[in-house]
Amino acid sequence: MAQTEISPVEPETLVPFEEDHARQTNTGVSNNKLAIWVFIASESLFFGAFLATYFLYRGRDAQFLKGPTPSQLLNIPFTSVTSFMLLMSSLSMVLALAAIQRGDHRRFRIWLLATVIFGMSFIGGQVYEFTEFYREGLHLSTNMFGTTFYVLTGLHGTHVVVGIVWLMSIWIRSMQGKIGAERHEAVEIAGLYWHFVDVVWIVIFTAVYLIPQH
């Protein structure tokens, strides 16, 4: 790709491919941002399928009388606290994006790190919750609640972990000076994913914890 020296073409046509298209998309939305929205739409159906499964099997255990019931297990105050932390992580994510858009790298890194720590606290809470439930006798195979609870919340937790790794890689690159203010869109895209995972948790928290069951 070394044509500059011998190319007779006008300099303004020498635009790298991706910038060429970032500048002039038909929709006005950049390719990367459109892609993450489309991907989020796809992910919605993934969680939708598992939520549908959860609702289908909700309350089916009563007739089988096997293992601990949701009302015996669920510690709503504890999970409310970890859920609150996850919601706060969305706030810190917004602040991080605002900081990088201003070019304030110091605050950007602080808020990004805060987002990661909030996310990790949530995952820590989930690990604690899983071990506690397991100790109290709820296994994957115990009953339908065990099956659906662990798989639904576990898949959500996996998404949070992916988000944490993503944000941490941005943080490390920022420390290396590789995330300039002009790359704020890369942060925004990670943020969109992060907010989506948060919103999914609000739905899961409502479905599993808040709607009363036996």
Next chain:
Amino acid sequence: MTTVEDATALLHPPVKRSILDRPRSTTGAWSWFTTVDHKKIAIMYGATAMFFFLVGGIEALMIRLQLAQPNGTILSAARYNEFFTMHGTTMVFLMGMPLAAAFGNYFLPLMIGARDVAFPRLNMFGYWVFLLGGAFIYSSFVLGGAPDGGWFGYAPLTSTPMSQGFLPGRGADFWAVGLIMLGIGSVATAVNFIVTALNMRAPGMTMMKMPVFVWMMLVVAFLTLFAMPPLTAALIQVFMDRNFHTNFFNAAAGGDPLLYQNLFWIFGHPEVYILILPGMAIVSEILPVFSRKPLFGYSVVVFSGIAIGFLGWGVWAHHMFATGIGPIATSAFSLSTMLIAIPTGVKIFNWLATVWGGSVRLRTPMLFALGFIAQFTIGGLSGVLHSIVPADTQQTDTYFVVAHFHYVLFGGLVFAIFGGIYYWYPKIFGKLLNEKLGKLNFWLMVIGFNLTFFPMHFLGMEGEPRRTYTYPNGMGWGTLNLMATIGAFIIAAGVAVFLVNVIFTAIRGERAPEDPWDARTLEWLTSSPPPEYNFAEIPVVTARDEFWHRKYTEDDEGRLVKLPPSDASRIPARHDPSEPHGIHMPSPSYWPFVVALGLPIIGYGFVFKLWWLLAIGVVILLFGINAWTSEPATEETH
């Protein structure tokens, strides 16, 4: 490009390079491994999918040999289960979808006047996932038993743990993990196509000036985007039930096997349209060119395609009429299924009206397109029969259903694909396929296809069950089954003629003219094969069928008048690789392959419960993603 780099090498002393340096070459064998050029990726998709087409075809021939007469002994029952499962899985996931991706990859960017897709490396990633995913599923034949629970893999047949299961081998594990993997690749490609079609059209090309091909590929991409996640969810549940003792489909613990069928067909019915819409897309391009008329009712065809895409989500339970889902559900799904015949019928009439009154040239692509219309219509009509619940209950799990969907998918999709290959071969390779061999190919396939599948309607009516490895004497099914087997071998002869044609053309074929069919769309406004950057200058679009309007106009009485050759209609001379063009294209990359390689390693880790192997796969995956996101799409000038 090489010469350009050589020239630069004279100006600058070569920099020391290590093995992890970015690949640069865009020519030679190695460049196929690292390319991000949508045209090369398309050819790789096409070649790989044709290979799987042959593999799936051989499985079909074995099935037909086994069923040629009563009490066949060519395949054991277990082997028969593996073959019909892998025939279906191969033809849907490793032939149909990738061939659509091949055509989409090659022509979607060209038809909208773009230089590449939106995410060239993601595009290559999609290909590697397809190849490695296909190899992963097929490796099961030597690693503990091939999938044998049907391409639909109904639970609890597939989900019961191996130790107490109905399926003894690891086949269902390979099947579930392999399809999850292929789903990841399909969604990546779908995202890429959607962003490309929505964002990267040439100036002047509004949505309603897009070729129908692009429209249909856009609808297919949206269907793929939303159909894959429910399948992935169902497959995860099957895999968890089999290996981690969850109860998703375990009725003894309160699980509901019908959940699997619902999730699978919420994927499975849109999947039917994911397979057939690319066929409709190809045919909608061929018919106008060979009738020398614009497509009749462009907007109606586009909206019908969108309507099919929407309605396709509301008909899944017609696959489950025999499961006892209740009269209200059956009535609703019966009605929605009848409804979807309307946009489909609209399209058929639009195609007929396109041909009607045109100056029709019966070249091979046109023959295949007309074959598509006739056979797809038969398959569509037998599909409407399935929407009528009492009839469907009678036909469920009989050969009538096999006849129906082969008329749609073989008589429809495969015929459209062959038509597309004959139509665009001069575009892709610069040579015309031989016309005589092409016609022989077509007629062998028409005769073979109808001989194979038409008798199956009668076999189904007489009650021959699907998926059963043999049938006893005295059922009266022998003659029709023998006919079907003979037909299958005639199809195989047709495919062999096609392969001979490709080899013959490679050796003896002459250069095709630049515009051999007097075509209408933008992909012909560049040399054949197109240069790496497609268009030296991005065309400005003013009309549907832009290329046609640059060649022809109408006089006052509406007669076609050929315009004198002008700069607007001039096809650039064939690309001279030494000619500097100053267009920065995305640079080749290793990382799509590395990331894709992580997936089957993770897959083997799951199937064999080798957690260290799984960890290695995750490390490779993360390493690849890190390197991928660290390199710019286009390398800076040195």
